[in-house]
Amino acid sequence: MSEAEVSGAELSGVEVLGAEGYGPAAELDARDELAAHRKDFVLDDTVYLDGNSLGALPCAVPARLAEVVAREWGEMRIRSWSESGWWQAPERIGDRIAPLVGAAEGQVVVGDSTSVNVFKAVVGAIRIAQADDPARCEVLVDAATFPTDGYLASSAARLTGATVRAVRAAEMGDAAGPATAVALVNHVDYRTGELHDLPAATAAVHRAGGLIVWDVCHSAGALPVELDASGADFAVGCTYKYLNGGPGSPAFLYVRRELQPRFDSPLPGWTSHADPFAMTPGYAPAEGATRGRVGTPDILSMLALEEALKVWDGVDIAAVRAKSLALTDFFLRRVRAYVPGDRLRPLTPQAHERRGSQVSLLCDGGPDGEHAPDAETVMAALIARGIVGDFRRPGVLRFGFTPLYTSFTDAERAARALGEAVSEA
């Protein structure tokens, strides 16, 4: 199922059948080659469009986690560090994530939070850039970044004597210059759902002699992320959104293979040591992805994530992308049909190449703003109708589309309820 096929089918279906009933949606669902994956998740009558914040529970996780607790911890206890493969979990699970972000094995390690990984990556990148050219003392930060990235980048800069400059993601390539150590960019904007051009920005920053760190929290598992192919230097991402790892599940760090020997982590914990059980007072970093580890890995969360990742076995990320675009196209069209006037303005770009896997709608009232519905009120009304998205101040309704389990019927129901909620707001 190519992107063009889905979009074409969706468009003609809508045009012919109009907004009544779930007919067009049901037809699209019937032709959805990913539809069978929905049964891999615990779902109910709720239309869950918040998988971009917390992914739904994969059905296999509870039994696996129960086994980890009862057998591996409860019965085997300390032996599990070797006999149950706990010690190698960060690299092993990293290798499960790798193909989803376009990385060959041995470059992704799982552990810590996204925030902590941003810190490792930005300090690591600054150190490499400055080793090559001490004049590179500026960190460019996506001006619309999810805030934690900016906070940690500022801390990294402060601790390394660098400075920070906010730059719009789309202008990152132009902004990079001889003073640029590193650019930190969100692949998909958490607020608007805008997708940035990872290969182009990477190439532009490289041409200026800088390094680039990508935050792929809102793209990993939702669309192709071509880290290796684009030559990205570092990437960080979370696993609890489109990767369905569970609330606050461990994040991941990608360090391009060629840079690994030069990666000088600011958090050199004992599990990143070349010989951790020698317990030597001097630090000597391990080779490869292991160098990105810090402390003792958080096994319960990690092994829940490992099981959750099995839903991706055999899934083609290109098919995921095709369905994602078909879903967001369909939803945007249905919103236009159901929501009166100009009261919701899409912040998410119409162009496919600039759209992530969410739709963000700004509660707006036209030029005078007088009819703007309150986003929090609208979202509460939606939730009361069994439609779960979320909102971000000020005034943004967010709807995440997770192609492994979101259906076109979900999108139809959500748009219809949104029309009702806005009319009442």
Add this chain to the structure above:
Amino acid sequence: MSEAEVSGAELSGVEVLGAEGYGPAAELDARDELAAHRKDFVLDDTVYLDGNSLGALPCAVPARLAEVVAREWGEMRIRSWSESGWWQAPERIGDRIAPLVGAAEGQVVVGDSTSVNVFKAVVGAIRIAQADDPARCEVLVDAATFPTDGYLASSAARLTGATVRAVRAAEMGDAAGPATAVALVNHVDYRTGELHDLPAATAAVHRAGGLIVWDVCHSAGALPVELDASGADFAVGCTYKYLNGGPGSPAFLYVRRELQPRFDSPLPGWTSHADPFAMTPGYAPAEGATRGRVGTPDILSMLALEEALKVWDGVDIAAVRAKSLALTDFFLRRVRAYVPGDRLRPLTPQAHERRGSQVSLLCDGGPDGEHAPDAETVMAALIARGIVGDFRRPGVLRFGFTPLYTSFTDAERAARALGEAVSEA
């Protein structure tokens, strides 16, 4: 049950009944007021003396974790951040740990690994010390520290322009001087089991004008840790040893209340922001313990820990300490009775005030070393007999005594098996 009573009872019991059978041990078990807590843990015929590395599974954890996964994640999904109390978990669980480390509420927060918390604490302490006196540019690090503390302290120093000097823990007070920013000390030495004098070292470092960071990984849950009473500045600790939180469960950070407004974290993640959901580009730190948070909390591990901590309800830490000393006294005496010659030399101090809750035995062969058994071989032989401790290179056998579930009969069986294993090694 006072320390003196237990020790007296144990000593007289051993003297009268000798080394045959479990008689003295069974008698001590029968009089053990903490014995009833053993049923709160999943145990089997193994004598598990590695709770100082990974605590046993509390019986209540599997059902609670299953509920968190199935209901809070699976059914309530995103709503659980508010409705299931996920968001406040780091502070709430911190307040459960607080009384175990002698802290009033509002000063302990749970999250990240011990290594990451060491980094926060050491950088935070350096910044406070240097704000008061820029000449304070030295970090004193316990020369026998668990390595990760030293690695992270070195990184903290490197990033703040400070230097590091290794100092024996017992000499920390004497070493501190006008250049001291902070001293980082292990409360109990992970290798030898030696307990350091927290109040005295804290007072001495304070007299020199420095701050002190305590690593209480090997004391929290094993003996009284009087953070508030001693005026300790920062403390970090893990929760998977004597606190039984599960493999790699989140660590904790204590920041003394008076220092909280001055704590300037090097990892200012979004969840430590004064208004995290305002998503503002500028960082403004929250007040109180929340300032020690970083990224999105790891809920599965955190709520497993929260349930595990309930085994402490109603437990008097003084009674835990009394039993711990009685157990290690008894074990040391039994080892002397069962192990031939001088082949195992206790590294753990005999004096109660210098002993943690483990016994470390160095495989030794006297002055010429020719009869030294191989520690790894001895431990393997013990494990084959169902006695689980661990070893640390070079040549150290470690046996942890966890008063809530270790019995005197366990200690008796372990000593007897150790005698056999050493004889055969």
